[in-house]
């Protein structure tokens with residue numbers, strides 16, 4: 001096996017997908033920045049969730065809101081719903097794993113808050129249920145998906161934003177998701193602090 005050319009292939013696939021994603025995702029991501037910014041400026045907060053690599057992405061994103069992204073600014077309100085092992089194990093143990101995010105959205109969500117729901121397949125039941133709970137709480141949703149959007153794609157409302165990466169491979173989709181999450185942070189900071197360029 002030629003490992004070097006295998007790895008070169010990853011770079012080439014990733015470049016091609018990023019090119020495709022510019023067209024498909026720049027505009028809806030800009031709408032996502034507006035939604036986050038207006039929620040945060042109106043005393044709202046951002047909840048985020050996902051499984052596996054997407055859990056790491058949700059946690060990473062919220063750290064950049066509450067801590068900082070590239071520049072100093074006020075801390076922004078956000079909670080990653082996949083970080084508290086006591087809450088997650090209690091809900092999974094006493095109810096079901098499918099409810100680990102739903103129950104937290106119901107507990108913490110308020111009208112005007114935003115849920116950032118991340119699932120590469122668009123089919124993870126716990127993420128799907130978190131979206132239903134957000135709608136119950138009169139929250140809007142930014143869904144980051146791939147593979148055509150799966151069941152999440154069909155569950156979003158007209159006020160929600162769907163960032164569906166045009167690819168079928170989880171790793172490639174995740175690579176674009178992290179770019180999108182950084183673009184959301186950068187956009188919010190640009191509104192708050194101005195464009196340093």
Ligand SMILES: O=C(CO)[C@@H](O)[C@H](O)[C@H](O)[C@H](O)COP(=O)(O)O
Pocket residue numbers: 051052053054118119120121122123124127170171174
């Ligand atoms: O990071 C990876 C694969 O790159 C995995 O940990 C992956 O996130 C897990 O298999 C998740 O359970 C997949 O869930 P989802 O993206 O389909 O909602």
Ligand SMILES: [Zn+2]
Pocket residue numbers: 053171174
């Ligand atoms: Zn991964």
